[in-house]
Amino acid sequence: MTTPMTTPTATSLTVHDGTGPDLARALAGLTAGQQPRWPDQERVREVRAALGALPPLVEPAAVDRLRERLAEAALGRALVVQGGDCAETFAGNTPEHVRANLHALLHCATLFEVASGLPVVPVGRVAGQYAKPRSSPTGPDGLPSYRGDIVNGLAATAEARTPDPRRMLTAYDGAGAALDVLDSVADATRTELFAGHEALLLDYEVPLVRDGYALSGHFLWIGERTRELDGAHVALARRIANPMGLKLGPSTTPEQAVAYAEALDPDRVPGRLTLISRMGADRVSDVLPPLVEAVADAGHPVVWLCDPMHGNTETAAGGLKTRRFDRIAAEVSGYFAVHRAIGSHPGGLHLELTGDDVTECLGGREDLREEQLPERYLTGCDPRLNGRQTLDLARVVAEILLEHSARRAPVAV
Ligand SMILES: O=C[C@H](O)[C@H](O)COP(=O)(O)O
Numbered sequence: 001m002t003t004p005m006t007t008p009t010a011t012s013l014t015v016h017d018g019t020g021p022d023l024a025r026a027l028a029g030l031t032a033g034q035q036p037r038w039p040d041q042e043r044v045r046e047v048r049a050a051l052g053a054l055p056p057l058v059e060p061a062a063v064d065r066l067r068e069r070l071a072e073a074a075l076g077r078a079l080v081v082q083g084g085d086c087a088e089t090f091a092g093n094t095p096e097h098v099r100a101n102l103h104a105l106l107h108c109a110t111l112f113e114v115a116s117g118l119p120v121v122p123v124g125r126v127a128g129q130y131a132k133p134r135s136s137p138t139g140p141d142g143l144p145s146y147r148g149d150i151v152n153g154l155a156a157t158a159e160a161r162t163p164d165p166r167r168m169l170t171a172y173d174g175a176g177a178a179l180d181v182l183d184s185v186a187d188a189t190r191t192e193l194f195a196g197h198e199a200l201l202l203d204y205e206v207p208l209v210r211d212g213y214a215l216s217g218h219f220l221w222i223g224e225r226t227r228e229l230d231g232a233h234v235a236l237a238r239r240i241a242n243p244m245g246l247k248l249g250p251s252t253t254p255e256q257a258v259a260y261a262e263a264l265d266p267d268r269v270p271g272r273l274t275l276i277s278r279m280g281a282d283r284v285s286d287v288l289p290p291l292v293e294a295v296a297d298a299g300h301p302v303v304w305l306c307d308p309m310h311g312n313t314e315t316a317a318g319g320l321k322t323r324r325f326d327r328i329a330a331e332v333s334g335y336f337a338v339h340r341a342i343g344s345h346p347g348g349l350h351l352e353l354t355g356d357d358v359t360e361c362l363g364g365r366e367d368l369r370e371e372q373l374p375e376r377y378l379t380g381c382d383p384r385l386n387g388r389q390t391l392d393l394a395r396v397v398a399e400i401l402l403e404h405s406a407r408r409a410p411v412a413v
């Protein structure tokens with residue numbers, strides 16, 4: 001079951017002065033979906049000014065380096081694996097948790113590398129994945145929805161759910177701490193690791209734009225619910241040099257996919273644009289092929305990733321959101337089959353995962369059952385694959401990749 005797009009709400013987004021008049025002009029007055037209704041605008045202005053005066057979280061050189069590595073994937077010479085929590089939380093932002101997630105991600109990367117013979121670019125959903133778009137502004141309890149720790153609190157009280165702009169500064173600090181862990185993991189494993197998150201909350205993202213780079217993270221993406229072509233999120237993405245992702249759900253038409261590619265990758269730069277399909281296991285074989293073909297025909301060297309999570313969410317009998325391992329694996333298999341049939345490059349995966357032993361998704365080799373879900377259901381938003389299920393999925397992918405690389409390999413004589 002896919003979640004419907006919500007009607008975007010217009011906001012009077014004020015852009016921090018320090019980000020430059022061009023950016024301010026480009027975004028002023030545009031529709032910006034899924035932004036909080038902050039109760040205190042003066043406090044928002046103060047926080048934006050503070051963010052604008054703080055050092056950037058990542059270096060432009062590292063952002064450029066990621067774009068170069070993604071270019072290899074766009075040209076069919078590398079794979080990408082992105083993954084981490086659906087919603088990072090302040091309380092959960094411990095070195096142990098961040099490390100466990102990154103190790104699960106790197107485990108996938110290693111398996112894919114061995115199976116495909118291609119380098120794999122690992123990108124964590126980490127160090128800024130704090131803002132959540134929601135299907136509904138209020139929950140069944142009548143309270144405002146939880147929109148991620150950068151906006152409000154998960155506790156089911158009116159006080160916790162009131163948006164507080166000061167949370168953006170806590171998010172900045174948390175992102176900095178997570179990036180330190182990311183660097184230490186990368187050093188210990190002698191690999192390159194990058195950080196990505198959804199560029200959803202404009203009051204956070206815009207002040208962290210410096211000299212044409214969004215320096216809140218290396219990789220940013222636009223979500224399914226905020227991808228209005230003439231909206232503020234796309235306008236921001238057009239103005240920054242980061243490699244950008246764009247989620248595409250099953251309602252996307254080939255014409256729209258080309259229009260996004262024209263808007264976000266007008267110069268046809270490999271590595272600039274990553275299209276992340278999240279169609280659902282039942283739709284991927286029908287919906288994805290015409291999109292891939294149209295974008296290729298228009299000459300855009302994009303990376304195509306598969307997010308097999310967001311089109312396969314359902315509600316379990318007990319009321320918890322969940323996803324079935326088999327549906328996730330089926331969308332992944334469908335995605336590889338589509339690319340094989342077309343002859344395009346399947347660039348890799350985008351996953352909601354954790355290295356922790358949570359009970360949020362069903363199935364996998366441990367055959368996690370519905371009645372087990374409440375045991376360790378810890379996510380703030382969507383259900384993640386746990387460490388074992390992540391490896392189970394990585395093995396499914398590795399088998400597909402092995403088969404692909406066997407076809408590619410020259411026949412030994
Ligand atoms: O992570 C993605 C979205 O924020 C999430 O799927 C929305 O969930 P909801 O349908 O419970 O609002």
Ligand SMILES: C=C(OP(=O)(O)O)C(=O)O
Pocket residue numbers: 086133198222223224225247278307310
């Ligand atoms: C919000 C997300 O996904 P989508 O935009 O694809 O629904 C997400 O990746 O957490």
Ligand SMILES: [Mn+2]
Pocket residue numbers: 086087310352381382
């Ligand atoms: Mn999610």
